[in-house]
Amino acid sequence: MARRTIGQAERRFAALVLLPAALLLLVFRIVPLLWGFALSFTNANGLGSADWVGLANYQAVVADEAFQDALVNTVLVLSTLPVWIMLPMLLALLIHQGVPGGRIFRAVYFLPAVLSSVIVGSIFNVVLRFDGSLNAALKAVGLHPVDWLGNGWTALLSLVTVYLWSTFGMSVLIFMAGLSTINQEMLEAAKLDGARFWARLRFIVIPTLRPIIEFVAVVTTIGLLTGMFGLIYVLTAGGPGTATTLPEFLIWLEQGKLNRPGYAAAISAVLFVLMAGVAWAQVRIMSRNADL
Amino acid sequence: MGRIAGWLIGTALAAAPTLSMAQELTVWDWKSGDPAAANYFAAVKTAFEAAHPGVTVNFVMQPHDQYYTLLGTALGSSSGPDVMLLHGGSQATSRAEALRPLNDMAEGFAGVADFTAGDKTIALPLTIQGFVVYYNKALYEAAGLDPSKPPQTWDELKAVCDAFKAQGTVPCFAMGNKEGFGGDFFLSSLAADLFTPEEQAQMATGDLPWTSPHMRTIAETWVQTSQDGWYPEGANATAKFMDEYEMFMRGEAANTIGLLSDVAHWKQFEEFLGPENVGVYVHPAPGTSDLRLPVSGGIGYAVNASSANADLAADLVKTLSAPEQAAIFAVDTGALPASTAVDTSALSSPTLGTILGLMNGPTSPLAHAVMAPTVMEEWHRQSQLLVSGETTVDDALARMEEIRLQAKSN
Amino acid sequence: MAAAGKRERRSLWIAAIPMALLALSCVYPIYFAVNNALKTSKGYILDRFGLVTDPTVQNFADAWGRARFSEYFVNSVLVTAGAVGLLLLLSSLVGFALAMLRFPGRRFVFVAILAALMIPIQVVLVPFYRTVEGLGLLNTRVGLVLAYTAFFLPFSIYLMTAFYRGLPRELLEAARMDGARFLEVWWHVMLPLGRPALLTLGILNTLYCWNDVLISLLVLQDRRTLMVGIAALRGSTRPTCRSSPPGSCWRRRPSSSSTSSSRGASSAASPWAP
Incomplete structure (x- = not known):
């Protein structure tokens, strides 16, 4: 078989496969996205009329103290990223290594992920409020109660922890799927050669899992930046002050409550650029490691 | 996979849209699935469809938290609803340009001012909304207070809260300020007594400076009451709806600023505490002996100006707010x-009797409801920071004034 | 060697203790939800934590009987099944192409899909709505199936690509040597090998589609999916059971419409797929 024809067939097949997906994405995602970007240069008020205002919205976003606070919160939230990757990976590895009860754990860990964020929020609202069950437990052992959701620092920390609790099961599931591609014979051979758990992890497991790790890192980042609305809404409503206001919550506020879709679009554009930057860095770091 | 594709095409054909032949009016709200309001919606549908043969009324209930997002998405396009339910105040008036004027139908309604933009009436109100203080008579008695004599002045209210503090079993007021609503309700309650008619007018147009003496009194009193221990700990982490009110209903707080309509009102409280244990009074304010009930239009129906059947839709709004139908809504909810x-007359309760009496006395508009949305949002934040001590009255008022001027210039 | 194995076994047993505690925390909400779903509205408000004393299934009966829930349920099942099927088919094909095949513009396609993953949903609401309307897909189940597919496709493709990238390319080459066409390689090699990932993806996408409120609200305005029906009830009324799994929490009685502020809650799409 000539190399040329292989290449041609390969290209033809790829094009054929990509076409329907590309079409769907173009119509339902890319076109609305560009349209949305265009909105950010107008003073649209959600009633149909809109005038071109140039970069005014972006200037206002940069000067907006609430947005600045939201950016700081975003950085704080993103700094917890390593936990989001390592914890589920460790759990998946332990299950894969045959921890007693592993099958049950895998199923049970996924339970919180099945619940919608509103329900998770309502549950933790009861647990974390000042007269909630967590403080009742603290008082029972003689500790001081903490206003978990009413204090700037603890509110953001609580929010992130609850979100981690409600999604780590998905990452475990994805890591489990990735672990299934590992060559079992190689792993057994290493075991017979006396390679310890950490050595096997470093030389066999991690290299195979690299694309999955990258995937979880990128998707988690995006989830942290665009998936916490439901929890914020129920648990803290962005407060106290702006302590738990993330850009995504601000977008909802501007669009739904303050009726300024143009301004909301400008925040979205900034958020998009921010996410793209972080994701690009992650992909770069992972692929550089691959070359090592 | 091939089977799935075939099945998909099958459903695609089955789901082709069916075009209705008769005229149809679509109404958006966040109430029509509510069993308590079911009789009202049924009555409206029956009455209107009987008077207009061939017309179908279709009530579509939307989730409340996405309601204005959806409305904003649909209003500009031809597929928006013909009639929509709106809250009084800025949520209604900021959409005025997309709504049909209803001036000729506004006779005989209270609270129309909150549905008026300029001189254009944009919706007919269905309910009246406002704030009163509800109190738990049994707890008053337990604290050595006379349950038949609720406080009428600021000093009397202070004495009441001092008594509860001295007793130390329940806080004086239940308080939920997670969304900043606690701050809203407090501001409107005090402003009703404090503001002069000129100040009320300035407030409505966004011209009242936050640095004015009465605004300062409100902010300082908000901080002072919280420092004096009027509220339970964790107010910033407590949702007003319904965590705060559930606390009151469980008998864990002596007073609460509640509503006149919908929820957190006399009917709901009486159900939990017993009619004999619920009392009501108008919130006093420091530095004045005036007592004015803060009230405004609650919710009301508006007509989409771009509706193909705008006149028919206006007729529907007439039926939706007509006395016979509104009476059903009032009695049921x-x-x-x-x-x-x-x-x-079908509504009978001692507390309601008091409320209806108060409504015939001096009243005042809801100050927070006429704030520009961005100003209100900032007050939500600042009211939280004032409670937690993360800001001072001076800084908070300066910030509020900055936001007010920004909103004014836009 | 045996000693090492023994030690590892012991470590695993020790690791099982914190893992079991974590598992316990994941079960608690289910207990909380079921316990409270069996309480009356009044019973819940008066005692949120206690064990139910006078269980009632009235909440469930009320909810099912009201507001055409059985019809909503059928809509949810049809739409979810359609979208998940389409998503699995497309993502396994595209993932295979992106991970294994060599063609010009591969990098660009990959980056474009990553970018599509990051679009915050709030900003595209208005344009998305107009697009659906313009295509005549408003109020059709097909419209919703296509919308879900488009919304969750970047995530699905990315996952399948990451998964297939963990497999050696020799698999493809060996099969091609045997004279198999690409479609056959996909069907006989990639699909069976991709089963763990496809299973995961199937579960996740089912959850996303089933739990979605926002997209469904926009596309199906006069027919409803189950979660929208529930969200609408929740938005307008006071909770009876408050916190329970999707599909079993119902709220009664009037609430809201208090001030010019909104309350109640619903999640935009899903926790992960933006």
């Missing part, structure tokens, strides 16, 4: 009707 022609 305990809401106070906006139509002055509604017979409220």
